[in-house]
Amino acid sequence: MPYVNTREMLIKARQQKYVVGGFNIVNHTSLVAVIEAAKENKSPVIIQTSQKTVEELGYKVLPAVIKELAGETEVPVAMILDHGTDLKIIKKCIDSGWSSIMIDGSAFPFEKNIEITKRITDAAHAKNVTVEGELGHIGGKEEHISVDSDKVLLTDPEKVLEFAERTQIDSLAVAIGTKHGFYDTRYELDFNRLGKIMDMTDFPIVIHGCSGLAENDLKRLISFGPSKMNISTEIKHIYIDSCKKYIEEHPDEYEPVKKISYVQHQVMGLVKKYMDIFGSSGKAL
Numbered sequence: 001m002p003y004v005n006t007r008e009m010l011i012k013a014r015q016q017k018y019v020v021g022g023f024n025i026v027n028h029t030s031l032v033a034v035i036e037a038a039k040e041n042k043s044p045v046i047i048q049t050s051q052k053t054v055e056e057l058g059y060k061v062l063p064a065v066i067k068e069l070a071g072e073t074e075v076p077v078a079m080i081l082d083h084g085t086d087l088k089i090i091k092k093c094i095d096s097g098w099s100s101i102m103i104d105g106s107a108f109p110f111e112k113n114i115e116i117t118k119r120i121t122d123a124a125h126a127k128n129v130t131v132e133g134e135l136g137h138i139g140g141k142e143e144h145i146s147v148d149s150d151k152v153l154l155t156d157p158e159k160v161l162e163f164a165e166r167t168q169i170d171s172l173a174v175a176i177g178t179k180h181g182f183y184d185t186r187y188e189l190d191f192n193r194l195g196k197i198m199d200m201t202d203f204p205i206v207i208h209g210c211s212g213l214a215e216n217d218l219k220r221l222i223s224f225g226p227s228k229m230n231i232s233t234e235i236k237h238i239y240i241d242s243c244k245k246y247i248e249e250h251p252d253e254y255e256p257v258k259k260i261s262y263v264q265h266q267v268m269g270l271v272k273k274y275m276d277i278f279g280s281s282g283k284a285l
């Protein structure tokens with residue numbers, strides 16, 4: 001299956017009522033784990049890279065490797081820059097072969113968010129790169145994104161259609177009470193708000209901060225019909241925890257490939273679990 005952007009993938013998910021996972025990778029091991037999970041589960045998949053990962057792994061290498069791996073699979077594979085806030089990085093990703101980017105203008109007031117998002121969307125669409133915007137301000141902390149609880153702004157359902165139409169984005173991340181990072185305290189999800197947002201439009205809606213939600217909450221969120229849900233923190237944790245476990249259990253072993261393979265399988269197991277919960281398993285057939 002060729003490397004694709006997110007357009008058809010997310011429209012189809014909305015129409016057929018399942019969710020495509022956006023899984024953040026940090027290196028080759030986690031990338032292969034996500035793609036192998038998609039292959040085994042016959043699921044469409046979106047590989048997410050943070051700005052930090054892009055700068056760490058390079059602009060040319062990442063899309064080249066992902067395109068090569070996608071070409072060897074039967075499932076659609078898209079790639080997205082997660083939470084693009086640096087316009088230079090976003091533009092470089094558009095020029096370097098990312099199939100999708102997220103422009104996160106959510107720290108700005110409504111009109112300014114529209115202006116920045118529209119400008120990036122025009123540049124992206126000229127190269128057939130799809131765009132995810134953010135309306136409202138999602139809380140929590142993840143790499144360069146840090147939003148204190150008093151700064152969280154839940155998405156106004158009345159503004160969703162206007163934002164989507166004026167910016168021409170392809171999908172929209174909304175703030176409905178999920179947050180980045182793990183949930184160390186009780187959380188409150190605004191299901192009514194999500195319901196209203198979904199009623200406003202048949203546009204693909206994205207939910208961030210899905211690591212560590214209780215399975216019944218995940219299922220309830222999914223029942224409203226979002227097209228994409230993001231998992232990042234949990235991947236990082238299973239990656240580090242399985243590295244630690246392997247080294248603790250094999251203190252005298254100096255064969256890196258065995259450790260890499262172990263870690264890859266642990267990450268893969270987590271991603272496959274989410275593909276099953278999201279209902280995307282078997283949808284790439």
Ligand SMILES: [Zn+2]
Binds near residue numbers: 083138208209
């Ligand atoms: Zn996010």
